[in-house]
Amino acid sequence: MRSADLYLDVTATIAACLLSLVLVRALLHKLSRQAELTGTIRNYRLVPDGLVPLTAVAVVVCEACAALGLMLPQTRVPAALLACALLLIYAAAMGINLLRGRTSIDCGCGGAAHGISCLHVLRNLVLALCAVLVMASGSTRVPTGFALPTVTAGCVLALWFMFLAFDQLLGNRTHASTSQYSSVWGH
């Protein structure tokens, strides 16, 4: 096996595991706050009110499929396509609301509730890039032996905690600038 293939396997595995963790976290957040989920989707004001419950179900099902698919090496390429589509749709939804000036709506991305900002869109684009990496590699193998799995696991863990830290800092930003809350009263 060529070493280039090995690198592809390692990169694809890292990206797939990371994405899977992110999606599982988002999914658990949505399932633990089912009552608020429809409200969060409605606040994005992108789907007609009648379709909101259906959208909520679709979002949860798609996220679950993508997260599960990314865990298995055989199915991770199509699952990455689904994850990429989801992340880009979320980024677009947030981008549209940023342009509308509705920055105080709950992001609904997992973790504590906080508003949306350009950094949320950027985060989603970076995650979508991870999904593109998995798709582009086309790799369905996981690294074997000792060294490569160790590197893979180390990278996944380090990147995962960095993601959590970034998300926490995004949440802290809203606390740090309480005076800048925009009005949710106005329509």
Add this chain to the structure above:
Amino acid sequence: MLPIAVTLLFVIVVAQAVAIWALSRQVGILFERVSPLGALVTDAGPAVGAQAPHFKLRSLTNDTFLTIGEPAVRTTLLFFLSPNCPVCKKLLPILRSLKSAEGDNLEVVLASDGDEAEHRRFINTYKLQRFAYVLSPEMGITYRIARLPFAILIGEDGTVRAKGLVNNREQLESLLNAKDLAVASVQNYLELNHMTERTTAQPRSVV
């Protein structure tokens, strides 16, 4: 030797990533700790103890007019909400139980602004017919409502007794407690307690 070195390096990198995450979490927790206890009171709008601005508004639920800011037989809880505020919806059952618990002592008035048809749909969907429901952009502006859900407690004498941003049952109850204890807010109460503690502690520190 090299695999051991790489493994060791990764252990260190992961440990540092965990440390960074833990630190950012602690910053978040500190932010929450320094944020006020009970309902968050803003300085804008009519102050606690001041006469509540006078409003005469038609209720959407029973088509009668009600006056706010005049001496009344019972305490009024003005609850500012919006059909597209998820936290407001979460508080509706709590308002219902509060209304049944307080009975004749408390009138709960839901207030919002915007499209009347949308609010009528909201009332029907969430079965809010038992509450008075008024639409008044002027009232929102007068009370300087910047964030929702916001609650204002008006006493029988028509003065503002307590007010604040409420996100849960505890914060809503803190407004009623503030009225019962005759202090402006729970923060104020804690401050008062702190002051008396200090004055009683003073002689001891002298000795």
